[in-house]
Amino acid sequence: MIYLNAISYYFPNNSVNNEFIIEKYLEYGGDASLEITPESIFQKCGIKKRYIANLEDSAKDLGNRAANKLLDEWNIDRATVDYLIFVSEAFEYKGPSTAAIMQQDLGLEQDIGTLDILQGCTGWVYGLSIAKAVIMAGLAKNVLLITSDVTTRVIHPEDIELSSIFSDAAAACLISSEQKKDGINTSxxxxxxxxxxxxxxxxxxxxxxxxxxxxxxxxxxxxxxxxxxxxxxxxxxxxxxxxxxxxxxxxxxxxxxxxxxxxxxxxxxxxxxxxxxxxxxxxxxxxxxxxxxxxxxxxxxxxxxxxxxxxxxxxxxxxxxxxxxxxxxxxxxxxxxxxxxxxxxx
The missing domain is CATH 3.40.47.10 (Thiolase/Chalcone synthase)
Known part of the structure; x- marks a missing residue:
């Protein structure tokens, strides 16, 4: 059995409501003749609040914060992490891999594997499957899976449908070959x-x-x-x-x-x-x-x-x-x- 043992997440400090989305839509060229209200936005997408990262924060930065929160919140020894997978559509560079940089950022051991996965909305499922495969192959015992995106910065404010939906955040998970004491422990x-x-x-x-x-x-x-x-x-x-x-x-x-x-x-x-x-x-x-x-x-x-x-x-x-x-x-x-x-x- 391979187990999902722990999860933590991180949201940026800046959150915005539907009124803000409409204000920016009009400010940056939106059609003022359209009857767009906070309630009409909610009826279309079911969202009242979303988060926006500071422009100086990359997806890696959000991912690091989620990972540090996971390691502290669930009392995970960093020395036991022997593989790191980072899932995002916003990497630091075309090379080196962002996961490799995160090893240093998070103070993990050097004898670990690191891997970037370029994926969007299916990304966590992909990351989970690869974490499971790595453990089943005997390559690791504890995989740190981090998913993070800063989608709001590739959205024009006049694209109100997109700005109403997307939000910036990161999540970190521990996948292991054994159950963790007081962990989530789902196979x-x-x-x-x-x-x-x-x-x-x-x-x-x-x-x-x-x-x-x-x-x-x-x-x-x-x-x-x-x-x-x-x-x-x-x-x-x-x-x-x-x-x-x-x-x-x-x-x-x-x-x-x-x-x-x-x-x-x-x-x-x-x-x-x-x-x-x-x-x-x-x-x-x-x-x-x-x-x-x-x-x-x-x-x-x-x-x-x-x-x-x-x-x-x-x-x-x-x-x-x-x-x-x-x-x-x-x-x-x-x-x-x-x-x-x-x-x-x-």
Whole structure:
């Protein structure tokens, strides 16, 4: 058995409400004739609050804070960590790997493996699967998995749909070959994954890497925005994303249940990637999942990309929802298009 033993998360100090989102939308060129209210934003995405990192803080910085919180909160000896995985879409460099730098930042031993995973909303499920594989292969006993993103800085304020949804945050987890005293101690079952690269243009960060990189004329048009969109600009076709989710997620749930020889009735909780509150509720009703079994924790947090699932799980731990023999189906889906799921058993 391989176990998810501990989770902690970190939010930046700066949080913003729907009134702020509307104010910035109008300030940076939004259509004043549209009747956009805090309530209309909430009705569309189910979010009232999201977090924005300081521009001087990178995804690595947020990830380090989540990891330090994990190590302290759960009383984990740093010397026992023998592998580090960092999942993000915002690395420090093209080289060296950000995970390698984090080894130094976190004061971990030098005889450990470090790995970056470039992934978005399915990233935590990918990281969890690789952590499990590394332990099963005998390469490590304790894997530190960190997920972190600073998506708000690649969003133009006039893109009010995007700025209403996304939030900056980080989460850190410990995956181990043995249970931890006073730990969460959920075993990790078999995984199901899928990819459809035709979704490339439906959700992507333009002018952000080697394909058509940002140039001076491109950057000059965004000089009045605090971030300057120096890291690129997020583009999304929301209709295509919604269609992808409602077609793919039910099939993903069915596939992971079949792989683990379970039925939907065997699951005590369903924790999907917290993409959009309205989308989550639509999926819940479409799949006929009882409300008491379905986790929708996005209202006061926003879409934190690769950190949404571990944040939701930690909130469940804090609320003492996870009990002996409980089974939790976790499912990630999004940019790529990618999707993945597994089942955690207490």
């Amino acid at each position: 990790i079952s078999d995984f199901v994954f899928g990819t459809d690269g035709s979704g490339e243009s439906h959700l992507f960060v333009e002018r952000s890497a080697t394909k058509n990189p940002a140039d001076i004329p491109y950057l000059k048009q965004y000089e009045d925005i605090p971030s300057g969109l120096k890291w690129g600009r997020l583009r999304m076709d929301s209709a295509k994303i919604f269609l992808f989710a409602i077609r793919r997620v039910p099939k993903l749930v069915k596939a992971v249940l079949e792989k683990n020889q379970m039925n939907i009735e065997d699951i005590d909780y369903f924790v999907f990637h917290q993409a959009n509150g309205s989308m989550l509720e639509f999926l819940r009703k479409r799949m006929k999942i009882p409300k008491e079994k379905f986790i929708n924790s996005i209202e006061e947090v926003g879409n934190t990309v690769s950190a949404t699932i571990p944040i939701a799980l930690k909130e469940m731990v804090d609320q003492e929802k996870i009990r002996k023999e409980h089974k939790i189906l976790v499912a990630g889906f999004g940019i790529g298009f990618t999707w993945g799921a597994t089942i955690l058993t207490k």
